[in-house]
Amino acid sequence: MRNDSSEALFVGRQPILGRDQQLRAYELLFRNGQAPCAEVLDGAQATATVIVNAFAELGMSHALDGREAYINVDAELLFSDVLELLPRQTVVLEVLESVPATAAVVQRCLHLHEAGFSLALDDVVAFDARTARLLPLVRVVKIDLLPLSDAQLAALVLQIRAAAPNVLLLAEKVETRTQFDACLRLGFSLFQGYHFARPTLIAGRRLGHSQQALMRLMGQLGADADSSVLEATLKPEPGLTMNLLRMANAAGSGATRTVTSLRDVIQVLGRRHLQRWVQLLLFATDARAGRASPLLLMAAARGRLMEAAAQHLRPNDPHLADGAFMVGMMSLMPALVGMPLADILGPLRLAPAIDEALRDGAGLLGELLRLAEASENGDFDSMAQALRTHSRLSPAQFNRAQAEALQWAHAIGREAPAADAA
Structure with a gap:
């Protein structure tokens, strides 16, 4: 006998806001139940599950309300042809911090960029050699505020701006109004964090297939x-x-x-x-x-x-x-x-x-x-x-x-x- 939980599927959805605090996009997050977070043991499989749940099982319009979708991509999924099937006008591929800037990775990011995909660098906390190599290929840089002091954040923004003046800066893990105001002054365009909204759970019913x-x-x-x-x-x-x-x-x-x-x-x-x-x-x-x-x-x-x-x-x-x-x-x-x-x-x-x-x-x-x-x-x-x-x-x-x-x-x-x- 099937039990009800086996038919349920879940996608986490955290809002990404603009400078006016209006909704601009969602980050889609792996969830394997009704808990507010999930333990991810296999990043590529987790992202594949997010893609299937959002774009097939739930239908993109139901999960996203027509907004852009930010999706985490690890090294394995980055090289998969599956990415090329996604709607490139509405998906932003977040290159995880665990992905090294090897020659092959740079070439793959270049290919995706030229194919019309938007790329984002995830969890940036320093302007290192990896960031410098990938920066010309991305539209968005997500800066993790938690480990950075005010001075470190300001210095990092200056370095990124000098190397890529047109890149969009996204402040992630914004937890207070003070952090939001400081990021506004530094020229951030996008914001994500508990100060605005915690991830919500989109639930649906799975369509079985063998x-x-x-x-x-x-x-x-x-x-x-x-x-x-x-x-x-x-x-x-x-x-x-x-x-x-x-x-x-x-x-x-x-x-x-x-x-x-x-x-x-x-x-x-x-x-x-x-x-x-x-x-x-x-x-x-x-x-x-x-x-x-x-x-x-x-x-x-x-x-x-x-x-x-x-x-x-x-x-x-x-x-x-x-x-x-x-x-x-x-x-x-x-x-x-x-x-x-x-x-x-x-x-x-x-x-x-x-x-x-x-x-x-x-x-x-x-x-x-x-x-x-x-x-x-x-x-x-x-x-x-x-x-x-x-x-x-x-x-x-x-x-x-x-x-x-x-x-x-x-x-x-x-x-x-x-x-x-x-």
């Missing part, structure tokens, strides 16, 4: 498998599909393309990006064993039932079948993630027929959704009425569609453990 499915996808992508093979792996995984939709939106890849099918999800992300996101999900996922969520299985089964019904209704219309699967799967997302349907659909560029079916029950896809819901609820009067509206879909055909969906759902229920079950 490590088995992620590993299968990785192998298929590595073998350059056909998109139909990738689709077959994604179909039993509504949580994974929803996360990939959100990731595509966060990365900005889907700005000009609507999504009608799982094949569209693959094409919107692109194979290289899909592979990177799967790597990130594998890195962030812990491998606790358990059974798949019944609600996730129900979402997949509803999608398959609607797909099969659409295939019987219009055998030569694969677009209708693809859309039917998407509507069936997405229709249970409010219950799965604990968010209103409008909030879930807002950031996603779903095709109008899919969006309207989900929001208003409109069109043929909306009618098929009502038929599937009536079938699940055992509402035979509503089923009969819905079938009468489809002169080409007989009760016998719908019974065959139900049998196909049940057989498929039974098969995936046996083979797909959820990585986030307890």
